Amino acid sequence: MSHPPTLPFVVIADELERLRAEHPLVHVLTNEVVQEITANALLAVGAAPAMIVAEEEAAEFAALAGALLINIGTLYPARWAAMQQAVTAANAAGVPWTLDPVAVGVLGYRTAACRELLTQHPAAIRGNASEILALAGWGASGRGVDSTAGSASALAAAEQLARTTGAVVAVTGEIDYITDGETTWATPWGHPLMTRVVGTGCALSALVAAFTAHTGNRLNAVAAACAVAGICGERAQSACDGPGSFRFSFLDALYVLSPKQLRELSL
Ligand SMILES: Nc1ncnc2c1ncn2[C@@H]1O[C@H](COP(=O)(O)OP(=O)(O)O)[C@@H](O)[C@H]1O
Numbered sequence: 001m002s003h004p005p006t007l008p009f010v011v012i013a014d015e016l017e018r019l020r021a022e023h024p025l026v027h028v029l030t031n032e033v034v035q036e037i038t039a040n041a042l043l044a045v046g047a048a049p050a051m052i053v054a055e056e057e058a059a060e061f062a063a064l065a066g067a068l069l070i071n072i073g074t075l076y077p078a079r080w081a082a083m084q085q086a087v088t089a090a091n092a093a094g095v096p097w098t099l100d101p102v103a104v105g106v107l108g109y110r111t112a113a114c115r116e117l118l119t120q121h122p123a124a125i126r127g128n129a130s131e132i133l134a135l136a137g138w139g140a141s142g143r144g145v146d147s148t149a150g151s152a153s154a155l156a157a158a159e160q161l162a163r164t165t166g167a168v169v170a171v172t173g174e175i176d177y178i179t180d181g182e183t184t185w186a187t188p189w190g191h192p193l194m195t196r197v198v199g200t201g202c203a204l205s206a207l208v209a210a211f212t213a214h215t216g217n218r219l220n221a222v223a224a225a226c227a228v229a230g231i232c233g234e235r236a237q238s239a240c241d242g243p244g245s246f247r248f249s250f251l252d253a254l255y256v257l258s259p260k261q262l263r264e265l266s267l
């Protein structure tokens, strides 16, 4: 397997600068477990989250947002109805939407929902290796919401999924791979402690959505989101004692990371 190149720090810096200048409004339809860390991660990085979940409001708000996140982690009929409204309205308004297919392939209801969502032109898809393999139809290997496969093993599935859906696909793990089916970036940052804190993957998907708002280069935008999360995860780990303090250190790192620091790293 050829090794995809690492996303350059200058690209991450440019994308972070753009995000902070635009301060995008992100419509978040996510699971019950990660609402708080997701909203705080978006605020810390420089975006504006809003968890608008009622079916009666979802379409109206999706059309106003800069980006939409659909995370199926705790899917149930009322949430599914709101998601369908939001996705339809986002597509009609040209608002990019991101899919986090939590535990797809493990259970039938959410797998059928994801199959339907894949026909609705997601701008981006972010999942762990088991989720990307299942979504691409390459087999179901997840254990609950966790991956049982390494990210490199799902790279070919991610590339195929990107080509068939038109989405930029990010498969995350020890190394994240971000692909549009033709070009692939690697973002090698992060720390295993990130898998011991609930919501790091879901919050990353929200960052992916935020970076896709108003972008001229969706591949770089999604890759920059993965890089920012990984770099901040590494920094948070070195400043914390374990999972509890990691959460706080991670939010601090997202807030403190600057385009200037990133540009200095490339010198
Ligand atoms: N072994 C690892 N080493 C370094 N970073 C990791 C590792 N596993 C996951 N990460 C990071 O944790 C974050 C969440 O990814 P992942 O665990 O794949 O998502 P999920 O929570 O959806 O399963 C990403 O930023 C990813 O880069």
Ligand SMILES: Cc1ncsc1CCOP(=O)(O)O
Pocket (backbone or CB within 6 Å): 031, 033, 034, 073, 074, 102, 145, 197, 198, 199, 200, 201, 202, 203
């Ligand atoms: C534990 C759990 N159960 C349903 S959704 C969810 C959150 C998964 O979050 P992440 O994969 O980002 O750790």
